[in-house]
Amino acid sequence: MVRPGAAYALSAALAVITLVAAAGSLLLPGVLGGPAVTQGTLRGTALVLTVLAVPLLVAAASFARRDSARALVVWFGALAYITYQAVLFLFGTPFNSLFLAYVAMLSLALWSAAALVRQTDPAAFNARFDGRLPARGIAGYAFVIAVLNALVWLRTIVPAMLSDTPPAFLDGSGVTTNPVFVQDLAVWLPLLLVGSWWLWTDRPLGRLVVGALLVLLVLEGVGVATDQWFGATADPGTPFASLAAVPLFAGLAVIGMVPLLVYLRHLGAGRGAHSGPAR
Numbered sequence: 001m002v003r004p005g006a007a008y009a010l011s012a013a014l015a016v017i018t019l020v021a022a023a024g025s026l027l028l029p030g031v032l033g034g035p036a037v038t039q040g041t042l043r044g045t046a047l048v049l050t051v052l053a054v055p056l057l058v059a060a061a062s063f064a065r066r067d068s069a070r071a072l073v074v075w076f077g078a079l080a081y082i083t084y085q086a087v088l089f090l091f092g093t094p095f096n097s098l099f100l101a102y103v104a105m106l107s108l109a110l111w112s113a114a115a116l117v118r119q120t121d122p123a124a125f126n127a128r129f130d131g132r133l134p135a136r137g138i139a140g141y142a143f144v145i146a147v148l149n150a151l152v153w154l155r156t157i158v159p160a161m162l163s164d165t166p167p168a169f170l171d172g173s174g175v176t177t178n179p180v181f182v183q184d185l186a187v188w189l190p191l192l193l194v195g196s197w198w199l200w201t202d203r204p205l206g207r208l209v210v211g212a213l214l215v216l217l218v219l220e221g222v223g224v225a226t227d228q229w230f231g232a233t234a235d236p237g238t239p240f241a242s243l244a245a246v247p248l249f250a251g252l253a254v255i256g257m258v259p260l261l262v263y264l265r266h267l268g269a270g271r272g273a274h275s276g277p278a279r
Contacts, residue, residue: 007115011061011079014108015054018082021089021101022049033094034174037241040234042093044227045085053081053219069128070264073208076116077215083109084183084220091179122204129207133266135199141259142196142210145217146189153181173240188213211267214260221253 025032026046032039057078063071086106090099160167170178192213198206228249231241 005115005119007112007119008061008065010108010112010115011057011075014079014082014105014112015058017101017104017108018049018054018057021086021098021105022046022054024098024101025089026050031096031098033096035172035235035238035240037172037231037235037238038093038174041227041231041241042089043234044230045088045223047230048219048223048226049082049085052222053078053085056219057082069125070267072116072120072125073211073264073267074215076113076208076212077219079109079113079116080188080212080216081219081223083113084188084216085223087179087183091182092175094174120208122208125208126204128268130266130268133207134262135202135207138210138214138259138263139196139199139206142192142199142213146192146196149184150189153184157181172238188216211260211263214256214263218253218256218260221249221256225249225253 023046026043032042056074060071060075060078064075083106086102086109089102090106156169160169170176191209195206195209195213197203199210200206225246225248228241228245229243231238232243232245235241
C-alpha cells in the first residue's frame with residue numbers, strides 16, 4: 001500500500017517546477033540561447049515535458065497511491081525521462097534565466113526516484129506478475145537496444161578521439177561536448193544492460209528496472225521525434241536535426257510500445273508492491 005510520503009511530495013514539487021521550466025523554455029522569447037537548431041530541439045523537448053511527461057508523472061503517482069503496480073513502473077519511467085531532459089537543459093543550452101529551475105528539475109527528479117526506490121519492495125512487486133511474463137524475450141530486447149545504441153554513439157566518438165582535429169560532430173552545435181553521449185554511455189545504457197541481465201537471471205530488481213526503462217525508451221522516442229521536427233523547422237539546413245528522423249523515432253516509439261504493453265499485460269493489479277523498503 002502506498003502511503004503519503006517523501007516520494008509523493010517530491011514528485012508533486014517536481015511536476016510544478018518541470019512545468020515552470022518547460023513552459024518558460026517553450027513560450028518565453030529569448031530564454032534559450034545557442035544555435036537556432038538547439039533552441040528548436042529544446043523547445044520540442046519542452047513541449048513533450050509539458051503535455052506528456054508531467055501529466056504522466058502526476059497520473060502515475062495518483063494511481064500508485066491506489067496501489068497500482070503498473071502505475072509504479074510508469075512513475076519510475078517518467079522520473080527517468082525528466083531526469084534525462086533536465087541534463088540536456090543544463091548542459092545543452094547556454095546559461096539562462098531558468099538555470100535554477102533546471103537545477104531544481106534535475107535535483108527533484110533524482111531525489112524523487114531515490115525516495116520511490118526506498119519505499120518499494122522488489123519481492124512484493126515481482127509477486128504481482130501473473131507468472132507468464134516472457135522475461136527473457138523482454139530482457140533480450142532491452143539488451144539489443146542498449147548494445148545497438150552504444151555502437152551508434154561509439155561509431156562517432158571513437159574516430160573523433162583518434163583524430164588530431166577537433167571533432168566535427170560538434171561544429172555548429174554550440175556545446176563543447178555532447179550531453180547525450182555522456183549520460184547515455186555513463187548511466188542509461190549501462191543501467192539497461194544490467195537491468196536486462198537481472199531480468200534474464202530473475203534477480204529481484206530486474207523486472208522493475210527494465211519496466212521503467214521501457215517506459216523511458218517510449219517517451220524518448222516520442223521526444224526525439226518531436227525535437228527533431230522543431231529543430232529542423234528552426235534551421236532547415238542543420239545537420240543536427242532532420243525531418244526524415246521524425247517518422248524514424250516515432251516508429252521506434254511504436255515498436256517500443258510492444259514489449260512495454262506485453263510487460264504491463266502480465267503485471268497484475270493486486271496489492272503489496274509498496275509494502276516496505278527495498279531489500
